[in-house]
Amino acid sequence: MSTAQGLKRVYRKIYRIVDRVPEGTVVSYGQIAEMADVGPRQVGQALAALPPGGRCPWHRVINARGTVPIRSGNYKAHLDQEQRLGAEGVEFRNGKVALEVYRWQPEE
DNA sequence: CGTTTGACTGGCC
């Protein structure tokens, strides 16, 4: 096995945190960024580089405004994400999530 | 090796 194939070390760290997010809960990029000790944009890029096939609850990651950002040219993707969260118990309020209620708090 | 961009954030007007 060769060493780390495509995934960078920083990305792995972020994936670890995202994988740690429980169901029916959401977390902001800045939160992960702080936990992973990286810039908030790196979190987005890490998830953007997230390979398919891997079971990473990336759909539980939203921005600090409680809304889902629109990725490059994919306006449908953000709609799909809201739908996934709603299926896990996260209710969307006018296209926004109550971060006060659903924000994941790593207190363990 | 310098420049550009990107799934962000927070503050200001």
Added chain:
DNA sequence: TGGCCAGCCAAAC
């Protein structure tokens, strides 16, 4: 209430 500016770090070109 909502849009714009600047800061941020790393990958891609």
